[in-house]
Amino acid sequence: MELKNHTILITGGTSGIGLAFAQKFAELGNRVIITARNQEKLDKVLAENPDLTGFASDVSDEKSLTELSKFIVANFPDLDILLNSAGIMRAINLFDDELSLAELTAEVDTNLLGTIAVTQKFLTVLSKNHGTVINVSSGLSNLADGAHPIYNLTKAGVHFYSDALREQAKHFGHDLRVVELVPPLVAETNLEAHSDTTAPNNMRLSDLIEETLTGLSKNAERIDAGFAKTLHTMGKVDSEENTRKLSASMLRSYFPPTK
Structure with missing residues (x-):
């Protein structure tokens, strides 16, 4: 896969993994459109990165996604890469009686339903343009860590x-590539306040980008980056015992414990 002359839409593009990839893809000679819910933050990022285009959009809101779709189809009909990077991560105590349903399901709305909804909006144009969907999952998709249920x-x-999605594209004859990007802890992204940049399994953002670009150039369908490779193995071998050990440490x- 050549990594230049593409038209790329990146959700969650004003910080962390999304912004880092937006900057790198633009540097490589691609047209890059980023989205985020916060217009003020989006404007600031665009002012600092004039080679990027932006559109305020909420991945968990259908009306907002419809407006985004209209904007892309009208201005970037050659869209051929979608990077679903919008995401939130929170440590949650499920025994907290004050936890509201909205708080409990916020990650479902953004991380999972948002990924599905955004992809669905652009499947037709991506397939027509022989495109690629890149979904960001996590090393923690392999086993539960207790603290982030x-x-x-x-x-x-x-x-x-x-x-x-990948298997359906093959079955129905759509020219669509589906890539799962599996990062480990990348504390530089500030995905959560607890992130520790000195943690032994932490991966540098620049290294994540390098591994991802290598995987994309080799047409990989799944890119396990850094410690995510180990987590993948832990999820397949002695997964129950590894879940107990990881959860005990993370919790x-x-x-x-309070004294």
Whole structure:
């Protein structure tokens, strides 16, 4: 896969993984459109990155996605890559009686339903343009870590959705490539306040981009980056025991016992 002269739409493009890829893809000679819910933040990023185009859009809102679709079809009909990067991650105590349903399901709306909804809006144009969908899951899609019960399940859902979409594209004869990008902890993204840049399994954002570009150039369908390779193995071999061990460690870190 040549990594230049593409038209690329990136959700969650004003920070973290999304912004880093937007900047890199633009540098490589691609037309890049980023989306985010916050117009003010989007304007700031666009002012600092004049080679990017932006459109304010909420991946969990159907009306907002319809407006985004109209904008893309009218201005970028040659769209051929979609990178679903919008995501949130929170440590949640499921025994917190004050936790509202909206708080409990926010990650489902953004990480899982958002990925499905955005992809559905652009399947026709992407297929027509022999395009590619890149869905960002997580190393934590392989096994539960206890501290992030909703995040884990949403990323596992993204994994299975990506597999199903890929197989349907083959079955129905659509020229659409589906790639699952599986990052480990990338603390530079500030996905959550607890992130530790010194953690031994943390991956540098620049290294994630390098591994991803290598995987894309080799037409990989799944790109396990950094420690995500180990998590993938842990999810297949002794998964129950590995889940218990990982959860015990993560729960102590995020919810330390009170004396």
